[in-house]
Amino acid sequence: MAGRRLVILGGGFGGLDVARAVGRSRAAREHWDTVLIDKENFFQFNPLLPAVAVGAVETRHIVYPLREMARQRHIRFYKNKALHIDLERREVRLHNDRVEPFEVLVVAVGSVTDWYGVPGAAEHARPFKTLVDAMHLRARVVEQFEMAEQAETEEQRRRLLSFAIVGGGVTGVEVAAELMDMARDTLMPRYPSLHPPDLSLTVLEATDRVVGTARPEHSAYVLKFLERRGVNVRLGARVTRVAPHRVELEGGTVIEAFTLVWTAGVCPPSVVRDLPVQHVRDGRVRVDPMLRALDPGGNAIENVYVIGDCAASLRSDGTFQPALSQTAIAMGTHVGAQLVERARSRSVAPFRFRDVGYIISLGKHSSVLDLFGMRLSGKLAWLTWAAAYLVKMVGFRKQLEVGIDHITHLFFTHDSSQILNRREVLSDDELNLSLGDAVGPRT
Numbered sequence: 001m002a003g004r005r006l007v008i009l010g011g012g013f014g015g016l017d018v019a020r021a022v023g024r025s026r027a028a029r030e031h032w033d034t035v036l037i038d039k040e041n042f043f044q045f046n047p048l049l050p051a052v053a054v055g056a057v058e059t060r061h062i063v064y065p066l067r068e069m070a071r072q073r074h075i076r077f078y079k080n081k082a083l084h085i086d087l088e089r090r091e092v093r094l095h096n097d098r099v100e101p102f103e104v105l106v107v108a109v110g111s112v113t114d115w116y117g118v119p120g121a122a123e124h125a126r127p128f129k130t131l132v133d134a135m136h137l138r139a140r141v142v143e144q145f146e147m148a149e150q151a152e153t154e155e156q157r158r159r160l161l162s163f164a165i166v167g168g169g170v171t172g173v174e175v176a177a178e179l180m181d182m183a184r185d186t187l188m189p190r191y192p193s194l195h196p197p198d199l200s201l202t203v204l205e206a207t208d209r210v211v212g213t214a215r216p217e218h219s220a221y222v223l224k225f226l227e228r229r230g231v232n233v234r235l236g237a238r239v240t241r242v243a244p245h246r247v248e249l250e251g252g253t254v255i256e257a258f259t260l261v262w263t264a265g266v267c268p269p270s271v272v273r274d275l276p277v278q279h280v281r282d283g284r285v286r287v288d289p290m291l292r293a294l295d296p297g298g299n300a301i302e303n304v305y306v307i308g309d310c311a312a313s314l315r316s317d318g319t320f321q322p323a324l325s326q327t328a329i330a331m332g333t334h335v336g337a338q339l340v341e342r343a344r345s346r347s348v349a350p351f352r353f354r355d356v357g358y359i360i361s362l363g364k365h366s367s368v369l370d371l372f373g374m375r376l377s378g379k380l381a382w383l384t385w386a387a388a389y390l391v392k393m394v395g396f397r398k399q400l401e402v403g404i405d406h407i408t409h410l411f412f413t414h415d416s417s418q419i420l421n422r423r424e425v426l427s428d429d430e431l432n433l434s435l436g437d438a439v440g441p442r443t
């Protein structure tokens, strides 16, 4: 294997497609000496993360082992974290001081939670980006019900059953809908001391509508849907400070929430933000129509591609492509095709993205979508959502597992077992809260 060194950083939606395209082509396999590097050894299917957070879909069913893909596609895989990219020396420094030289680099490391510099947010709010975040949230919600069941006063019960989500974008409303389903329909009937008025779930959105990227009528639909389910949605609610169990809004309003989930936005990880290239305001790297990074002078850097959530690719209307899985897949497919064609000494046309629309899942058997010009809401939209994401799952095994989860969830309620220990889901301060028996013995 004496090919030219191709390093792909990140095996998510974008990076995985590059790796698969190169591995699928014999010419490309012989031309490139490919190594895929990811800090995790699995691919995670984010759109189903809200469903995982309530157990509607099993945790392992939305992950796919990258090593299996690497073996099938005859490329190398390293589980390691990229810490620094040196564009001059053309090498990547990894977590254990390992240095990976490259001739061609594809940066596809996705995004991290953007706390927007709000004081206290990173310390006291919970991110919602990873499987571990989803597993913790589920266990924490159940723990709160267990604590509330033993509370002595109505005030304690209400305090323990208060939740807030910062950010009314797609992820925020999806998490809100799923949490409400689990809390109201599964948990509430299983805890005899608790009653629906004890529960509160608030979505805080800074702009004047939820899911601002959707059509206005769909934003209105989602708002009404959530309110009917008992979610309190506050529009124009800009968070200025977060403290344990409370959020302060611009104007001085304080919202009490025992658990605060932050889904307000994302930005690229530091390894991307630190690159000496052109960035847009949120830190994404500006790329040319071939998805190559632009240097500070606006010139494309040969052989350095940036794709997915960390790329700012200009659209014809002057805005940038949204940070979505379909964008990342399209970019990954394009860079994959470029690398395959380069192995055959051919080139491809510049990147053009065709937006096929969106699907927003609203919990158990309800969705709203605008896909290929078709607009739907309700159960039929949910069926389309389930089918569309089944098709997009990586590998037949995962499609089967998630399909069975969906069918099972048609007939059964959520599993309310709390697998993670309370020490794993409560902070030290919360473990020491003096709410009488409400917080239970310190185990």
Ligand SMILES: Cc1cc2nc3c(=O)[nH]c(=O)nc-3n(C[C@H](O)[C@H](O)[C@H](O)COP(=O)(O)OP(=O)(O)OC[C@H]3O[C@@H](n4cnc5c(N)ncnc54)[C@H](O)[C@@H]3O)c2cc1C
Residues within 6 Å of the ligand: 009, 010, 011, 012, 013, 014, 015, 037, 038, 039, 040, 042, 043, 044, 046, 047, 048, 049, 050, 080, 081, 082, 083, 108, 109, 110, 111, 128, 129, 130, 170, 171, 269, 271, 307, 308, 309, 310, 323, 324, 325, 326, 328, 359
């Ligand atoms: C909860 C949630 C729900 C979502 N729902 C939808 C949806 O319904 N529809 C939709 O279109 N989009 C959705 N998205 C957005 C979508 O997941 C992203 O736009 C998409 O994953 C971006 O793809 P990517 O390849 O850029 O990054 P990712 O898919 O995030 O992949 C990045 C990869 O890089 C790895 N990595 C990160 N840092 C490093 C490092 N320093 N070194 C090595 N490896 C690293 C990560 O482990 C990861 O595997 C959702 C996102 C979340 C979090």
